[in-house]
Amino acid sequence: MARPRKPLLSTDRIVETARALVDAEGLAAVSTRRLAAELGVSGPSLYNHFRTKDEILEAVADSVSAQVxxxxxxxxxxxxxxxxxxxxxxxxxxxxxxxxxxxxxxxxxxxxxxxxxxxxxxxxxxxxxxxxxxxxxxxxxxxxxxxxxxxxxxxxxxxxxxxxxxxxxxxxxxxxxxxxxxxxxxxxxxxxxxxxxxxxxxxxxxxxxxxxx
Amino acid sequence: MARPRKPLLSTDRIVETARALVDAEGLAAVSTRRLAAELGVSGPSLYNHFRTKDEILEAVADSVSAQVxxxxxxxxxxxxxxxxxxxxxxxxxxxxxxxxxxxxxxxxxxxxxxxxxxxxxxxxxxxxxxxxxxxxxxxxxxxxxxxxxxxxxxxxxxxxxxxxxxxxxxxxxxxxxxxxxxxxxxxxxxxxxxxxxxxxxxxxxxxxxxxxx
DNA sequence: GTCTATACTCCGATAGAC
DNA sequence: GTCTATCGGAGTATAGAC
Incomplete structure (x- = not known):
């Protein structure tokens, strides 16, 4: 597969999965490869939606702030x-x-x-x-x-x-x-x-x- | 040089150098290779004095607690x-x-x-x-x-x-x-x-x- | 007993093919 | 928008020199 008909990823899906991973196994468990595996894609695919890993973590953090x-x-x-x-x-x-x-x-x-x-x-x-x-x-x-x-x-x-x-x-x-x-x-x-x-x-x-x- | 006459390293010297490095450039700047370079020694040498990198950081942290x-x-x-x-x-x-x-x-x-x-x-x-x-x-x-x-x-x-x-x-x-x-x-x-x-x-x-x- | 050399695994990130 | 291939660098285990 090179380019799927429907996008496999979305920023929301990435953030939700990342938050679940952080909650379950801690910040250190979040590597781009590991997160991508949870999402069923390869590591670098994440970089189509976020510029850096840190941006993903910031988005996770903000989704928690939003719960207040x-x-x-x-x-x-x-x-x-x-x-x-x-x-x-x-x-x-x-x-x-x-x-x-x-x-x-x-x-x-x-x-x-x-x-x-x-x-x-x-x-x-x-x-x-x-x-x-x-x-x-x-x-x-x-x-x-x-x-x-x-x-x-x-x-x-x-x-x-x-x-x-x-x-x-x-x-x-x-x-x-x-x-x-x-x-x-x-x-x-x-x-x-x-x-x-x-x-x-x-x-x-x-x-x-x-x-x- | 394999084994110097006088030990090049001591736990104190490692902790002091690590603290200076943390203060100057942050936690992320502390890698075993970088810290060893500051000490004039190769990376793995540190493991003769500390079991893990984390032990070094704990020692740095405690040296700060000691200042209170x-x-x-x-x-x-x-x-x-x-x-x-x-x-x-x-x-x-x-x-x-x-x-x-x-x-x-x-x-x-x-x-x-x-x-x-x-x-x-x-x-x-x-x-x-x-x-x-x-x-x-x-x-x-x-x-x-x-x-x-x-x-x-x-x-x-x-x-x-x-x-x-x-x-x-x-x-x-x-x-x-x-x-x-x-x-x-x-x-x-x-x-x-x-x-x-x-x-x-x-x-x-x-x-x-x-x-x- | 303290160091160096080497090697293994994993990381974040980029380039380019499809 | 995803893939594969690849880069440089991380932590650290181990073997061996002295």
């Missing part, structure tokens, strides 16, 4: 509730596709869904009365926290092996090997605790800012 | 001040070696300096009266925030090109192309704002926890 709900910024919720719900939705999207997070963490760049996300959050904060500079900071600091929470599981970063943490070296890590087991619950709780603290702290700053006007 | 000051947990500062100073020191270390952050973000694993860091922070929170579960959450959420802030610059994630952000698509991103320019200042300010909010919020939780005792 933004409706909370439109229905008159107060800024704090909206920010909370947005953060949870954002985090859930990343948690469902943790392997692509390193690509997302590079920033929005030119990815449309990521830009819509930044635009909506920033716009809502300005709308709620935050001065532009503070609204920028809020966008940044929420991103730090959410990306950080998705990038590396805290609990999963410890080894599931008691002998790895000698009490003589690390007097307080006696239970650390248990963290790996309860990973999900611990990360979930830490995320909620951090988000609550962050929003409580921001509410304090908001009062000060509003009194100055 | 931990003295604030020992001199009787209150938990909030100590946590603040620790976060700043932590972030500064990462900011000085941003290219290695993806490796650090995988978690402490078996890296001694990273474990000392987790141990010190967790121990200090328990010492200050936080219940163990909350102390774990604090360790996690601080890590989220600090790693997130170091991993991808928020401001640097935007493209330095006004035409990339069409107002019709992103009504609130009119100035976004300017962010890349002022990267450092914006990231610095967002980090401080977030850290203050986080600590304010935690102080609120602390009061509640202490009242229950």
């Amino acid at each position: 709900d933004l409706s909370m910024f439109e229905d008159g919720r107060d800024w704090r509730t909206a920010l909370h719900d947005w953060a949870v939705s954002y985090r859930n999207a990343l948690r469902d596709h943790p392997n692509i997070v390193p690509v997302l963490a590079r920033g929005p760049g030119r990815r449309p869904a990521a830009l819509r996300l930044a635009d909506a959050a920033y716009g809502a904060m300005v709308e709620a009365g935050w001065p532009p500079a503070q609204a920028t900071s809020i966008g940044a600091l929420m991103r730090y926290f959410i990306m950080g929470s998705a990038l590396g599981s805290f609990a999963g970063g410890f080894v599931d092996d008691a002998s790895a943490y000698d009490p003589a070296d690390y007097p307080h890590l006696g239970q650390a090997h248990l963290l790996a087991e309860q990973q999900e619950k611990i990360d979930e709780r830490a995320f909620e605790a951090g988000l609550t603290a962050l929003l409580d702290g921001l509410a304090l700053q908001y009062e000060q800012v509003r009194q100055q006007v | 000051d931990l003295s604030m947990f020992e001199d009787g500062r209150d938990w909030r001040t100590a946590l603040h100073d620790w976060a700043v020191s932590y972030r500064n270390a990462l900011r000085d070696h941003p290219n290695i952050v993806p490796v650090l973000a995988r978690g402490p694993g078996r890296r001694p300096a990273a474990l000392r860091l987790a141990d010190a922070a967790y121990g200090a929170m328990v010492e200050a009266g936080w219940p163990p579960a909350q102390a774990t959450s604090i360790g996690a959420l601080m890590r989220y925030f600090i790693m997130g802030s170091a991993l991808g610059s928020f401001a640097g994630g935007f493209v330095d090109d006004a035409s990339a952000y069409d107002p019709a698509d992103y009504p609130h991103l009119g100035q976004a192309h300017l962010l890349a320019e002022q990267q450092e200042k914006i990231d610095e300010r967002a980090f401080e704002a977030g850290l203050t909010a986080l600590l304010d919020g935690l102080a609120l939780q602390y009061e509640q926890v202490r009242q229950q005792v």
Whole structure:
């Protein structure tokens, strides 16, 4: 076969297959040859639809950004509730596709869904009365926290092996090997605790800012 | 030359050279051949000192963790001040070696300096009266925030090109192309704002926890 | 026990035939 | 728009020199 009657590939099909592969086996498993094999074509065929492998990964990343709900910024919720719900939705999207997070963490760049996300959050904060500079900071600091929470599981970063943490070296890590087991619950709780603290702290700053006007 | 009188390599020299290479040209620039060339040696020689390339990167990461000051947990500062100073020191270390952050973000694993860091922070929170579960959450959420802030610059994630952000698509991103320019200042300010909010919020939780005792 | 030489497999990407 | 052939370079295993 040289040129089929109907195209075998489409950008959508490539992105979907790539996302499934990333989810199942990680970023490192995505080689052009491997991805092409999953699609039933030869490696270089991908280059008819994307200029580089990185473009494919960017498209996968953006398809994950597109899953974040933004409706909370439109229905008159107060800024704090909206920010909370947005953060949870954002985090859930990343948690469902943790392997692509390193690509997302590079920033929005030119990815449309990521830009819509930044635009909506920033716009809502300005709308709620935050001065532009503070609204920028809020966008940044929420991103730090959410990306950080998705990038590396805290609990999963410890080894599931008691002998790895000698009490003589690390007097307080006696239970650390248990963290790996309860990973999900611990990360979930830490995320909620951090988000609550962050929003409580921001509410304090908001009062000060509003009194100055 | 087959076997030199004096060893040309040492683990320290490899780690130092690798760190310099990572800092100067990024993670992707570190191949065993390239690193060996910098050391004046052939590629496979590295495998006499490290079992894999990944072990070298882990060692580089840990040498950065070792730069984080931990003295604030020992001199009787209150938990909030100590946590603040620790976060700043932590972030500064990462900011000085941003290219290695993806490796650090995988978690402490078996890296001694990273474990000392987790141990010190967790121990200090328990010492200050936080219940163990909350102390774990604090360790996690601080890590989220600090790693997130170091991993991808928020401001640097935007493209330095006004035409990339069409107002019709992103009504609130009119100035976004300017962010890349002022990267450092914006990231610095967002980090401080977030850290203050986080600590304010935690102080609120602390009061509640202490009242229950 | 530390190095060099060599080789194997896989990678991203390009050129050109159909 | 797909194929095959091919390139340079990656990680790393192994054999052997000294």
